[in-house]
Amino acid sequence: MAFLEPLQNERKMNRKITLIPALLLSVLSFGQQNKIQELSSPEGKNKIVFQLENERPKYSVSHGATEVITPSEMGFVFKNNDSLNKNFKVTNVVRNTVDNTWEQVWGEKQKIRNNYNELVVDLQEKKGKKRKLQIQFRAYDDGVAFRYVFPKQGIKDSIFIMDELTTFDLKHDGKAWWIPAYHEQRYENLYEASPVSTLDTVHTPLTIESDSGLALSFHEANLTDFASTTLYPVSGTKLKTDLVPWSDGVKVRTVDSFTTPWRTIQIAEEPKDLITSYLILNLNEPNKIEDTSWIEPYKYIGIWWGMHIGKYTFWEGPNHGASTKNAKEHIDYAKQLGIDNLLIEGWNKGWTPEWYQNHMHMFDFTTSTDDFDLEEVTEYGAKNGVRIVGYHETGSNIDNYLKQVDSAFALYNKVGVRSVKIGHVGSMLNMKEWHHGQFGVNYFRYILKKAADYKLTVYFHEPIKDTGERRTYPNMMAREGGRGIEYNAWSEGNPPGHTAILPFTRFLAGPMDFTAGILDVENKQGYPGRRVHSTSSKQLALLVVVYSPVQMLADLPENYVGKPEFKFLKDVPVNWQDTQVLNGSIGEFVTIVRKDIDSDDWYLGSLTNEEARDLEIELDFLDAGATYEAQIYADAEGTGYKTNSTEVEISTKEVTSEDKLTLKLGESGGTAIRFKKL
Incomplete structure (x- = not known):
């Protein structure tokens, strides 16, 4: 070690x-x-x-x-x-x-x-x-x-x-929102709500609506060379x-x-105020990367959703997703859509149909599959203004990855890849150690620092939880560490209330690569009976509600072409000057507004659980005395996650900071708004 x-x-x-x-x-x-x-x-x-x-x-x-x-x-x-x-x-x-x-x-x-x-x-x-x-x-x-x-x-x-x-x-006592700590799915479980006195051993952040009326979140900060903490009654x-x-x-x-690490208790009068607490970040060391010019937030598309719905395979074969031909077609889509990053997974040797099973898989991180040419694809992307986002799936065989990490990162430097997604599918690292034990904590920090040496930004899947280290190493862009949208592709899916729980629980730890933006929520091209349990408007809203400096527009790229609502996905930033939470109730609804760091525009995302609801909001976050065009993307009349779920109503309206708006959210619906300063 x-x-x-x-x-x-x-x-x-x-x-x-x-x-x-x-x-x-x-x-x-x-x-x-x-x-x-x-x-x-x-x-x-x-x-x-x-x-x-x-x-x-x-x-x-x-x-x-x-x-x-x-x-x-x-x-x-x-x-x-x-x-x-x-x-x-x-x-x-x-x-x-x-x-x-x-x-x-x-x-x-x-x-x-x-x-x-x-x-x-x-x-x-x-x-x-x-x-x-x-x-x-x-x-x-x-x-x-x-x-x-x-x-x-x-x-x-x-x-x-x-x-x-x-x-x-x-x-x-109080109502605790929790996921089990010692489960083979790590952090990828649905949240349960129960009294504190009846808890299992649970991960942090642990959010509690106390009987005292306060909202509490228990977590830790600056987790370095130590075991992560869990809690049990x-x-x-x-x-x-x-x-x-x-x-x-x-x-x-x-x-x-x-x-x-710091043992932390965030305390708020209302649950929504936990979301804008920066205590975890404040308890971490200041930025250690002197030159940060190479660290850039971005949006990206990929062949990822196609793999999860069964259109492509991760491994070589007739439907291999990461072929040179398919990669070039996706670069063309990215250029057409105006999205300048493309994630390609499964381009290297070592993938098999059993890649996700617990086994010491031997991936090769510098050798392309027979039907893929890394240099040809990255060159084609560069000519078309599209960067390739790299991918390393370790299969939790950490010994194998550490032997190759320098040569793998050097290869990405050579071909112009500047960001890499690193996966760790498997119940245990090296089939032996917990992802969130001291071994895993030190491994993830080592890879993060190694990536900084090669000026690569990273986002981890199947990671250790976030404890604010992005302040110290801002090349740590995001991570999974929660149950993301892919579960809707091949399982019973995530219930409508899941995305109304995450802002008050998992997202308190830090950015999540949730991979939202699915417009074809009915999943017409995927497995029969599988769908995303939300409306398309809610998917737009998630690009504001879910904070991440790297946001995947996760749908098949062809599903974006010609769709007027795609404009919001293209417009919405990934870096912000300010964030405010207008309302929220855990598991029920939340409305968040964020101000673009590069303009005077604000963006709003509001979503609800399985209940349709009307939410009245005040626009006093806008600049006083200014007029804005509210570009509104909302659930059409009669739209819910079970009926007309893809119908998005687009309208515009001039507003000021003195105005109010009523958001009409369908069942598992949402509203997304761009407030463009005139």
């Missing part, structure tokens, strides 16, 4: 950088150090309380007068049942305030304010090994976070973390951290020291 070493070295450097500012801050007197420590957010919305209770560290969280987390456990268990959670004294307390604004290379919001108050508590065991442990707390107005730092202290042996004892003792409403293990049961392997 040589790929782990540079990541461990980087972690050690980051830890030193983190601790240096503490030396510059005022230190409290010893008498104060042993008192209860309180930390409030800048506007006093959220408060953290830390204390030693019987020499054990505990924390609690409140929002205004509402208790959120009652005193909860902290600490670790190492190998041989060696606990680090008791017999502590406080040796130092440091406070700090930070208020700055930073700019994303790309994103759903260009400028992000990072404003928090910080409390750093140094602990040491009073007897025995007298080990040290530092706990860092940060209080934001949109949530709270904390992490552990186990500093270098002369330990020569390897450190094996067997358990993290962190709990979240919720004061109130110990008893009642007490949730405990469950680190994803290695195959031998060890949770985390390290040497000398370690720094955990």
Whole structure:
């Protein structure tokens, strides 16, 4: 596992950088150090309380007068049942305030304010090994976070973390929206809603509509060289951290020291306000790529949907999707449609009809299939103003991929490919380790950094979850990490409410390559009885609701030709100056507006579950005193996901910031609007 070493070295450097500012801050007197420590957010919305209770560290969280987390456990268990959670004294307390604004290379919001108050508590065991442990707390107005730092202290042996004892003792029960943590489909499951007290072991983000009236989201930030966290109910409403293990049961392997990811709780008065919380991004390291000129958001088409509906195959044969002939035809479509990127999957040797099954598949990442010429296709694309998006399917055979990754990335550099999709189909990496254990965390970070060395942007499928690393490495464009639209092609499909759940759950982690934009929702050319459970207008709306700097217009390209509604798909940007959420209810509906970073135009996406509904919205997000042309793409009268689902009504209307609009959404329908400033 040589790929782990540079990541461990980087972690050690980051830890030193983190601790240096503490030396510059005022230190409290010893008498104060042993008192209860309180930390409030800048506007006093959220408060953290830390204390030693019987020499054990505990924390609690409140929002205004509402208790959120009652005193909860902290600490670790190492190998041989060696606990680090008791017999502590406080040796130092440091406070700090930070208020700055930073700019994303790309994103759903260009400028992000990072404003928090910080409390750093140094602990040491009073007897025995007298080990040290530092706990860092940060209080934001949109949530709270904390992490552990186990500093270098002369330990020569390897450190094996067997358990993290962190709990979240919720004061109130509530409705939790969750997917199971230890399932062979990883994150690709439909969300269930149930009381916190009845949960399975679940992935994060875990979103809870608390009985207190608050909306909560539990996640983690800056997941580096550590196991990802899952949560399970110990008893009642007490949730405990469950680190994803290695195959031998060890949770985390390290040497000398370690720094955990931030454990995060986003707190909002309404669920819709969770969507515009940037706490996760703020807790990550600043951008480490000095020259970002090669990092560009984009839209793309592909042969992907054709493979999923059975028109093409991934493997060689009479219907092979990635043939030179078919690739050139798709380049012609891309040029005709005005979309300048094309994804080609299955162009390399190693694909078989069993490629998706658990097996150590031996893909060759530099040798084209017999019916495909990579250089000829990329040259043809360049002549027609269309870039090819590369694809590597590892089949979760990580050993095989790591042996070839340099030569594979070098080949893409040679032929002008600037972005690559990397898949990891398989229940386990190397048929042995969880995608979201420490092995997987380090592997994905290694590939991300390797891609940056070759100036390649990437988006992962079957990935580790997003914890905000796109701030540090903005060549990390997007990832799957959720149940996408392809399930509609060959399974019972995603129910209408699925896309009304994702903005409040999966999308809180970061951009998703959801692959929307299917106009032929009836799937006339696909498998009998399979269809997309939405209207075509809802598919347009998803290009606004689903944030990603790389957006696939996933339908067969011929289904876009001559369709007036395609204009919205072509117009809608993938990089934004601002984002606002106008309304929303988890699993029911949501309306999001975003402002184009390159113009004064705003775009709106609104969608609903299986219930038709009318939503009245105010247009006060528009510039005061200005007039806009609202280009409206809506469900036609009588349209729903079961009837007339492809009918889109297009209209225009002049509006100002003082106006209101009523959006009429059909069953599993939607509305998409471009507000063009006149």
